[in-house]
Amino acid sequence: xxxxxxxxxxxxxxxxxxxxxxxxxxxxxxxxxxxxxxxxxxxxxxxxxxxxxxxxxxxxxxxxxxxxxxxxxxxxxxxxxxxxxxxxxxxxxxxxxxxxxxxxxxxxxxxxxxxxxxxxxxxxxxxxxxxxxxxxxxxxxxxxxxxxxxxxxxxxxxxxxxxxxxxxxxxxxxxxxxxxxxxxxxxxxxxxxxxxxxxxxxxxxxxxxxxxxxxxxxxxxxxxxxxxxxxxxxxxxxxxxxxxxxxxx
Amino acid sequence: xxxxxxxxxxxxxxxxxxxxxxxxxxxxxxxxxxxxxxxxxxxxxxxxxxxxxxxxxxxxxxxxxxxxxxxxxxxxxxxxxxxxxxxxxxxxxxxxxxxxxxxxxxxxxxxxxxxxxxxxxxxxxxxxxxxxxxxxxxxxxxxxxxxxxxxxxxxxxxxxxxxxxxxxxxxxxxxxxxxxxxxxxxxxxxxxxxxxxxxxxxxxxxxxxxxxxxxxxxxxxxxxxxxxxxxxxxxxxxxxxxxxxxxxxxxxxxxxxxxxxxxxxxxxxxxxxxxxxxxxxxxxxxxxxxxxxxxxxxxxxxxxxxxxxxxxxxxxxxxxxxxxxxxxxxxxxxxxxxxxxxxxxxxxxxxxxxxxxxxxxxxxxxxxxxxxxxxxxxxxxxxxxxxxxxxxxxxxxxxxxxxx
Numbered sequence: 019x020x021x022x023x024x025x026x027x028x029x030x031x032x033x034x035x036x037x038x039x040x041x042x043x044x045x046x047x048x049x050x051x052x053x054x055x056x057x058x059x060x061x062x063x064x065x066x067x068x069x070x071x072x073x074x075x076x077x078x079x080x081x082x083x084x085x086x087x088x089x090x091x092x093x094x095x096x097x098x099x100x101x102x103x104x105x106x107x108x109x110x111x112x113x114x115x116x117x118x119x120x121x122x123x124x125x126x127x128x129x130x131x132x133x134x135x136x137x138x139x140x141x142x143x144x145x146x147x148x149x150x151x152x153x154x155x156x157x158x159x160x161x162x163x164x165x166x167x168x169x170x171x172x173x174x175x176x177x178x179x180x181x182x183x184x185x186x187x188x189x190x191x192x193x194x195x196x197x198x199x200x201x202x203x204x205x206x207x208x209x210x211x212x213x214x215x216x217x218x219x220x221x222x223x224x225x226x227x228x229x230x231x232x233x234x235x236x237x238x239x240x241x242x243x244x245x246x247x248x249x250x251x252x253x254x255x256x257x258x259x260x261x262x263x264x265x266x267x
Numbered sequence: 268x269x270x271x272x273x274x275x276x277x278x279x280x281x282x283x284x285x286x287x288x289x290x291x292x293x294x295x296x297x298x299x300x301x302x303x304x305x306x307x308x309x310x311x312x313x314x315x316x317x318x319x320x321x322x323x324x325x326x327x328x329x330x331x332x333x334x335x336x337x338x339x340x341x342x343x344x345x346x347x348x349x350x351x352x353x354x355x356x357x358x359x360x361x362x363x364x365x366x367x368x369x370x371x372x373x374x375x376x377x378x379x380x381x382x383x384x385x386x387x388x389x390x391x392x393x394x395x396x397x398x399x400x401x402x403x404x405x406x407x408x409x410x411x412x413x414x415x416x417x418x419x420x421x422x423x424x425x426x427x428x429x430x431x432x433x434x435x436x437x438x439x440x441x442x443x444x445x446x447x448x449x450x451x452x453x454x455x456x457x458x459x460x461x462x463x464x465x466x467x468x469x470x471x472x473x474x475x476x477x478x479x480x481x482x483x484x485x486x487x488x489x490x491x492x493x494x495x496x497x498x499x500x501x502x503x504x505x506x507x508x509x510x511x512x513x514x515x516x517x518x519x520x521x522x523x524x525x526x527x528x529x530x531x532x533x534x535x536x537x538x539x540x541x542x543x544x545x546x547x548x549x550x551x552x553x554x555x556x557x558x559x560x561x562x563x564x565x566x567x568x569x570x571x572x573x574x575x576x577x578x579x580x581x582x583x584x585x586x587x588x589x590x591x592x593x594x595x596x597x598x599x600x601x602x603x604x605x606x607x608x609x610x611x612x613x614x615x616x617x618x619x620x621x622x623x624x625x626x627x628x629x630x631x632x633x634x635x636x637x638x639x640x641x642x643x644x645x646x647x648x649x650x651x652x653x654x655x656x657x658x659x660x661x662x663x664x665x666x667x668x669x670x671x
Binding site: 077114124125128131173175176177179 | 289290291292293295298299302303304614640641642664665
């Protein structure tokens, strides 16, 4: 297969997958953008670290959803097993919340959107196995997110007035299980990948389907473009277009 | 490579810039504005009222004929003057005996119509009437407190005309604990088994601390000219078992007791004129009996049967938990006048409502306003009929107004 044809194939596959994951109910679903930029450094063959800034939008790309700064470190325990830990400072634009009375029609409370920070810690284990040019990996990540207490505005329709509402500090544990397949195509610098990830608290809370490609230039500049479809309890399904850049040294 | 980096940065900046522009909150400004309405102001108002001339009914066939003190000749007069623990009785009428123990006076009236002129001051006195003859009590600057029960108590079943002498100010107060007599009721500071008809151009202040303020086990009629202020920390302010007719006058009522009503009418209530302001500040009363918990909400006006407003001004306010401006168990007809009901209480136990009607509301004239801060301003179990011709008919989450 000629190089140009291979590229066209990859691009076509990517578009096809994107189209396949965009259901007809797109209008009812939301869409957003994920943009990330970071640096990573390999101390040796086993130990590496990284820093990343992430930006995420919602409301059909029009509203900031969150921004985050993260740092992580990973260590290759075995050739097929990597352990890691990380911390993220997340600044969330929490979406509005409108509740109704028991009759389902009369307003009860309205809490407009508000900004708040969250601290997220995680530890993970990633097992990977390569079959020829296809690498299959399973990542298990335990994540603890702490939301500090915050006083926010709330309009109580019963009282007919604004009041201060304290959203109390709360921690949340999530087990994230991700199964990923990567394809290293010979003489091609675009590596497609696909993954499915399940977030479990007491029950399955969030499922993410991702397809994308990675492109690395001179082993220093890594680019990533992907599509993510997310199904989360209590929230509209959301289609993300993502792109990322990592400077490796 | 530089181009890729450049375009990536431009794209990222554009995407982030675009995203930061739009807030995805629902536009609630107009909706919230409808909920942030302050209620019509209702405060006690003792100012004089310009009223239509009070023309007594002269047709003896009219059922209201006997409610007019002018239609009776009051040739027989007895004066009772209080002074501390002492009482001075002037005048005598055959068939009428007046006895006293200190300042506690008992009148046995077996005669015809008798006018009793009451004046003076006592901190431990009372006036009780027996006999099935209608009579008149002319309050002529009386200041009476009975620590043991009702200040004035009529055990007869006939009309008691309570006339407030022109320009006088009269005070009646009951005690926190009532000393009861077998087979006798005393339910308020001013109580009558028979009708009470209030008239005159004086002022009457009633302070109820043990039971109700002004109560009849029959009906009560209030005529133009009177100025009445009832303050109750115990039970209902103004109550009549068989109905209330307001033809005029200035009436201010405030209650703070749990479950108390500013005005309670067991029979039909008709408002033809005057200005009644009732403010109920009590919370819901909770009683436990035989392992059953019962709750009774306050109301500025509680009406067991038909309420008709033909004229005058009715201002009702409930500020306690679950308190209603008007709680009507039967139809309510507004044909004229001004009806304003406000509920500002909390809804911890009961729902506070401006107007709650178990049957139908018919508005054909006048002005109707109801407000509830924390619940429905108007709760009608039956139908609400608003006759055509109104100038304003506005229904908002907290306020409903109808104006003709």
